[in-house]
Each structure stands twice: as C-alpha cells, then as structure tokens.
Amino acid sequence: MSHGIIFKGIGGFYYVKRDGILYECKARGKFKNDKIIPMVGDYVTISVHDAEKKLGMIEEIHERRNSLIRPVVANVDQAVVVFSIKDPMPNMTLLDKMIVLAEHSALDVVVCFNKADLDVNFDFDAYKKIYEAAGYKVLKTCALSKAGVDELIETLAGKINVFSGPSGAGKSSLLNAIADYAVETGEVSAKIKRGKHTTRHSELFEIINGGIIVDTPGFTSLSVSEVDPEDLPDYFPEFKKYAELCRFDNCLHQNEPGCEVKKALNEDLINKQRYDAYIYIYNEIVEQRRRLNKW
Numbered sequence: 656m657s658h659g660i661i662f663k664g665i666g667g668f669y670y671v672k673r674d675g676i677l678y679e680c681k682a683r684g685k686f687k688n689d690k691i692i693p694m695v696g697d698y699v700t701i702s703v704h705d706a707e708k709k710l711g712m713i714e715e716i717h718e719r720r721n722s723l724i725r726p727v728v729a730n731v732d733q734a735v736v737v738f739s740i741k742d743p744m745p746n747m748t749l750l751d752k753m754i755v756l757a758e759h760s761a762l763d764v765v766v767c768f769n770k771a772d773l774d775v776n777f778d779f780d781a782y783k784k785i786y787e788a789a790g791y792k793v794l795k796t797c798a799l800s801k802a803g804v805d806e807l808i809e810t811l812a813g814k815i816n817v818f819s820g821p822s823g824a825g826k827s828s829l830l831n832a833i834a835d836y837a838v839e840t841g842e843v844s845a846k847i848k849r850g851k852h853t854t855r856h857s858e859l860f861e862i863i864n865g866g867i868i869v870d871t872p873g874f875t876s877l878s879v880s881e882v883d884p885e886d887l888p889d890y891f892p893e894f895k896k897y898a899e900l901c902r903f904d905n906c907l908h909q910n911e912p913g914c915e916v917k918k919a920l921n922e923d924l925i926n927k928q929r930y931d932a933y934i935y936i937y938n939e940i941v942e943q944r945r946r947l948n949k950w
C-alpha cells in the first residue's frame with residue numbers, strides 16, 4: 656500500500672491517483688461511523704482490489720494540512736491570486752483581502768497580474784514592487800498570448816494549487832492555457848474549455864511537472880470575519896521584522912506607543928497602501944464581528 660490523492664468524488668466513489676494511475680475507490684464504513692467525509696485533496700492509503708479494472712478501497716485518510724470551504728478541497732499548498740492589470744483595474748484592497756484569507760489558511764501565495772498586453776502604462780512594475788517587498792512571488796501573464804504562462808506553470812510544480820481572483824481577471828483563461836499541460840489533456844481541457852467552473856464539486860488535475868490544480872476558482876466571495884483581528888498583523892509578512900521590535904507584544908500597530916511598524920511606515924520602509932489595507936481590513940473584521948455578536 657502506498658499513498659494516493661483523491662482527485663474527485665462522485666456519488667460515493669472517490670477517484671484516487673496513485674503512482675500515476677487513477678483508481679475508483681469506495682471508502683471504508685468506519686469513516687462514516689466517525690463522521691469523516693473524504694475530501695478532494697485528501698492524501699489517502701488505498702488497497703487495490705482489482706488492478707486491471709483499477710478498483711480500490713480507501714483504508715486511511717491522512718491528517719489534513721487544511722481544508723478550504725470554497726472550493727471544497729483539502730491540503731491546498733498554494734493560492735494563486737489573479738488580478739488583471741486593466742479591464743478591470745485591480746481593486747488593491749480586495750487583493751490584500753484575498754492574500755489575508757490565503758495566509759489565514761496557511762497557504763503559500765503567488766500574485767499573478769494578468770492581461771499583460773493591456774499594460775500600456777507599466778502599472779505592473781509598481782504592483783510588483785509592492786508585493787515583492789511584502790515577500791511574495793509576483794508574476795505577469797497574458798492568457799491570450801500565453802506570455803508568462805511558462806513561469807506560472809513552474810511555480811505550480813509539486814504543489815496543490817487553487818486560483819482565486821475577481822470576476823473578469825482571467826482565471827478561466829489561465830486555467831485554459833495551463834490545461835494544455837495537463838497529464839490527461841483530452842478530458843481535462845475539454846471540460847475546462849466548456850467553462851465548467853461553477854460546479855459544487857471540486858476536481859483536481861495534474862500538470863506535467865507534478866503540479867496539481869483545483870479546477871474551480873476559489874474564495875471569490877469574501878468574508879474576513881473568521882479572521883481573529885489580533886492575528887491580522889501576522890498576515891502582512893512585511894510587518895514582521897518591525898513588529899518584533901514593538902514595545903508591546905500584542906501591538907496592533909495602530910496608535911500604540913513604541914510601535915516600530917508605524918515608525919517603519921513613516922520612514923517609507925513599509926508601503927502605505929498595504930498599511931492602509933491592513934487598517935481597512937482590521938476595521939471591517941471588528942465591524943463584522945460586532946454585527947454578528949449582536950444577535
């Protein structure tokens with residue numbers, strides 16, 4: 656027995672990929688008794704009952720690194736946050752919020768600016784500066800010409816990846832371009848090209864470098880109320896080295912005395928737009944929580 660990954664689940668059957676082979680599996684009854692529902696993305700141990708027909712049984716579900724709700728998938732390693740450079744112009748607060756949610760789920764973050772062909776004013780260079788300073792990998796792609804898609808594919812290698820971003824940014828177009836590199840190209844790309852991205856069921860597909868992609872764009876509707884406001888500073892990685900020097904351990908970097916983050920901000924060592932997004936998101940969380948607690 657060796658490990659596999661659940662690539663999709665339909666009507667009580669789970670399709671588990673192990674050593675490059677897809678097995679149709681059922682799950683042992685004990686999971687139901689323990690109220691454990693296998694999820695797409697789960698690392699599982701299977702036993703094979705019929706090697707020729709590729710039938711098996713899920714024996715063990717390994718501990719999950721995380722489980723996302725939208726899309727429903729476990730063990731995601733990385734979020735690719737896609738925004739277009741133009742048409743529509745990126746809403747930077749929304750971008751920062753998506754990064755916060757990804758950080759909250761302990762995902763690696765890649766920021767991908769798409770529609771490079773529309774970047775006539777060189778806006779990308781400014782965006783790149785901000786997000787690289789925050790510690791993220793920043794990519795520029797054009798889904799139409801496929802410029803930058805090679806580098807995007809490289810960053811997906813060996814990880815389970817989910818794409819997120821606002822409507823119109825080009826997520827489906829990029830998935831389309833990437834689907835050409837899927838291990839089972841035929842079926843996957845046909846499905847992606849039909850634009851089947853709104854199904855409730857997540858499904859994974861594997862690309863030739865071992866990267867795995869969730870075929871539904873993730874967390875597009877955003878509530879940050881699940882984030883503890885006291886954890887929020889941790890989700891702005893560029894604050895970290897200054898926050899460690901703040902006078903108070905629980906400094907929220909707002910009006911506390913001896914705040915080194917504020918000092919760094921005033922010295923232009925922290926980007927003001929990012930700091931303002933932090934304050935904006937902080938206030939939104941506090942406000943959402945207040946409304947929820949009222950009832």
Ligand SMILES: Nc1nc2c(ncn2[C@@H]2O[C@H](COP(=O)(O)OP(=O)(O)OP(=O)(O)O)[C@@H](O)[C@H]2O)c(=O)[nH]1
Pocket residue numbers: 769770771772773796797798799800820821822823824825826827828829872
């Ligand atoms: N000029 C240009 N247009 C692009 C590019 N990528 C996508 N588009 C266009 O942008 C529009 C939206 O692209 P989609 O891929 O549907 O965007 P999406 O992010 O999947 O949007 P939702 O499914 O609504 O969330 C389409 O008309 C695409 O043809 C690009 O790199 N350059």
Ligand SMILES: [Mg+2]
Pocket residue numbers: 826827828852872
């Ligand atoms: Mg789409």
Ligand SMILES: [Zn+2]
Pocket residue numbers: 898901902906907908909911913914915916917
């Ligand atoms: Zn501080």
